[in-house]
Amino acid sequence: METLAEHTAWLVDRFGDEDEYAGLNSFAHLQRVLDEQCYRIPDLEDDDDNQDSADQGHPGDESPGWQPLQTYTSSSDSTETAEDEPDSESLERDAEDRHDHIGLEESDEIDSSSLQNPHDDEATYRSKDAEDYFGYKSNIAETCDGENPFRLITAVRVDTNNTDDGDLLAEDARNLAEETGLRDLLVDGGYTHKEVEKCCRDQEITQHFTGITGQRPAAEKMSLAAPEWDGTRMVACPAGHEPFEQNHYETGRISGKMDKKFCDGCQHQENCFVEEQQEHYSYGFRERRVEVAQRRRRLDDPAEQEFLNLRAGVESLMNEMYHKDGEKTKFTGKIKVKNASIAKAMGRNLKRASRFLESEAKQEKSTG
Template sequence: MFRPSETHRQRDIFGIEAQLSPEAGQRLRESKEYAFYKEVFCRIPEGLFADLYANAPASRPNAPVNVLVGAMILQHVNDWTFEELLDRVTFDLKVRAALGLWSLDDAAFCRATLFNFQKRLRDHMAATGQDKFQAVFDRLSEEQLKRFGLRSATQRCDSTQVGSNIRDYTRVELLVEVVLRMWRALGEADQEEHAERFGAYVEAKTSGQFLYRLRKSGIDQALEQLGELFAWMCEALEGGYGSTEIHRIVRRVFAEQFTRADEKIAVRPAKEIGSDSLQSPDDPDATFHKKEETEYHGFVLHVAETADPENGLQLITDVAVAPNNQADSSILRERLPEMHRKTPGLRELHTDAGYPSEDNDRLQAELGILAVQTAIRGRTAQAPIEIERDEAGFLHIRCAAGHRVPGQSTPMHYKAEFAAASCGGCPFAAVCLAQHRAHGGRTHYFTEADVLKQARHRRLETLPEERRTLRANVEATMKQFKAPCRNGKLRTRGLGAMSRYAFLRAIAINFGRIYRHLRRVSLSPGTSAPPPAAGDRREAAPYRPLASVKRIFRTTSTRSGGYVACLPETRKLAV
């Protein structure tokens, strides 16, 4: 049964803060953890997780969702392992304060509760396709933009490769590894019956040892033998093991690496194997991407953030995770409608050369978003023809020699006709993009996509100097996402784990920026932190402890030598 957690708002007068000295209490209230409690923990939308739990009144109440989610965000703020997280939640007073655990008697959660909660989230995502952490990030970021009055009309985006925590296999190693795992999944009777088929691979013990013993001249023969074995496993083991995960992997690898030709098993050429083929049996979601001679096995992370120079701080507004063989332009095409929905005022988007495309130009024009491209991909024409649309909608075309003509509309495209007098003796005739005509002139054909593309290329030049480098700072944001990665790899595997990491890390990065902003504001003379939005009462009032609990206990003694706390009836307790 789902039940929201509100007990942290009513604090115990004998809790953590009351037992600290005034100086220590002040340090606690000025700490980053206390700011996390106010800025993130108190604002976690617990109701989003209600459908993970049973509705039966007699069922046990859930563990506090805000404590579980808050703890996982703190894990990504500080790059803790699960073991470190559990220790901090149990023994660190500041971390307990960040999670609203104001008394040492308050139990947070046990290891099993945390992992069961993550399993519920994975199962829910597999069944519905909805990521709860994405919903939490969207809700928090939307509120933060409003609360701090940030302008979201200008944004910037970028992407980065994030590796899965898997081993980089060669082709032979991957095939042998799958064979060995299929062998380990067999029952004892089946292992005895088929020991001869698997013998050479089982004897090697590991895929690396098998490859180590293999001569270079024997690789082709080894691949052919593996193809025969995979074909046999797909058919002979279907009855007893067809529903197992490893047999599904066997069938997938056989389809990707081999083919049947005239009742024979043939090894596919390496160039026919797609980048979405299995990279490791430990992570079926990981894909392959090669960029600037560097190979990546994993996923791509896309991030958008505010970039208005007038903002006191910039916050992440959109996060997406995709297979790393997906182009930046296709990711942006999928995210643009959602980005516009979350920040309807978006009017200017700064990107690098990997994001623009013909489809994106059209979609951005429909949404009223101006695309600012900081670099141009591909070759630059030796004699470029400039196309420009004025405010009235008329097209004007100028060739490399400086001749201007109006654009004309045709049923299929546009065209610009240059007279023979203009083209005669032109020094750019040999490299001109316009087609030569019999009358001596030239005609240049173009489409609406060309008009939008050229407008995008010129837009950077039309901006003031100080706005031309707005995209550069997003590189620092990508480094913040990659900071906890070891050699560019996550500690975890799978698209679901990568998505959870991305959204929790984004919440953590936004909180860090807010905390530093509030510190700057509080330290600046004559300034103050922005007030909460109207009607926002979810944050608990700051706790103001009594003068001293120890002093109160000393006011009245008993004959047995103990102390009794005597509080005047007229005195109000601050909570």
């Protein structure tokens, strides 16, 4: 690997300014490997102040300081005999000297977007549940209302597999609301995303999460979902009292002050989120914490759990769409993988509609 890295650097330096080579896709791949997975060792690169005259560039060598891969001499100038030919040990020493110019990045320092395979230079790397994945990821939305005679796939989004799930959903949330009248969106905890949440609020869509990322607060601490909220305004604390002063800042922080006559001796005082000040009690936290607390409370509701069971169907859909093929696509390049996924989704929709129509026809025939 070190030898390959050294040769890669020499080729990039030697031909980087020549359009005949630098314009090639294969040369771009070579440059990416060098930039993404290797690094130069600065103190061993060319430095006119630290080089002896014997170390200066040779005629025809456009990368001064690098050892040539091969040296050719004319027969008249050559005095080398068979006994003078370099042995394997000297060649290895020369190679080791060249290795010192280029270092290999540690695996955990290489970005997930680095080149995985020149055959598909858009594919990326991802590690999930101690498994390694290379390529792309697909997000799919489908209808799941219990009154629907059959489900329809309504959105397919494909991107590199190191793309955040929330980023993918953000592109579809608004379209789904406009095109399908979406009002309830069932997702797992990985789809937590500020842009999606803002879009859902604007479109009056309620998000239902099958799980919440992050650590659950201690049981003895009062949940921030315990008060009655109207957006970022606290309508009433758990004891039924409204703060006499409240503030909501652009940073997303909310704060308020409670009258001492309400908080002193309150049954919730020991585990409440307010803190005693000289003339009042106060609280302050980011509105995000309130939103997460409210989600946790909904998640603990048995009715919500039953509603979330509707999402189970999407897991079988993913198996139907991809896992039957061993999770491997027949295509390379994001646009081709995306188009193949859309074509599969169209096929699934047509099959579902066809099965429904056949079932309806059989019932009509039976009734007739």
